Amino acid sequence: MICPYCSKEMKKGVISGDGRSKVFWEPENEKLDMLDKLIGKGMIDAKYSLSKFTIEADYCEGCKKMIFSTNISNSIIN
Numbered sequence: 001m002i003c004p005y006c007s008k009e010m011k012k013g014v015i016s017g018d019g020r021s022k023v024f025w026e027p028e029n030e031k032l033d034m035l036d037k038l039i040g041k042g043m044i045d046a047k048y049s050l051s052k053f054t055i056e057a058d059y060c061e062g063c064k065k066m067i068f069s070t071n072i073s074n075s076i077i078n
C-alpha cells in the first residue's frame with residue numbers, strides 16, 4: 001500500500017495484543033457502554049485466538065502512521 005500522506009511504500013505487518021478483551025474504537029469525547037460493545041459497535045476487525053489478537057496493518061516508517069481495515073458501522077458516528 002502507498003502511504004496517502006507521503007506517497008512512499010508502506011510495510012505490511014500486524015498489531016497484536018494479549019486477547020483478553022476485544023479491540024474497540026471510540027469517537028473522541030464519547031464512551032461506548034456495555035451494550036454498545038456487546039453488539040459489536042466500534043469493534044475493530046481483529047482476528048482473535050485464546051491468548052492473542054492480531055490486526056493486519058500497513059505502516060509508514062516516514063510518517064509513523066498505520067492504516068488498517070475496520071467493520072465499524074456509520075451508526076457509531078452521530
Ligand SMILES: [Zn+2]
Nearest residue numbers: 003006060063
Ligand atoms: Zn508516509
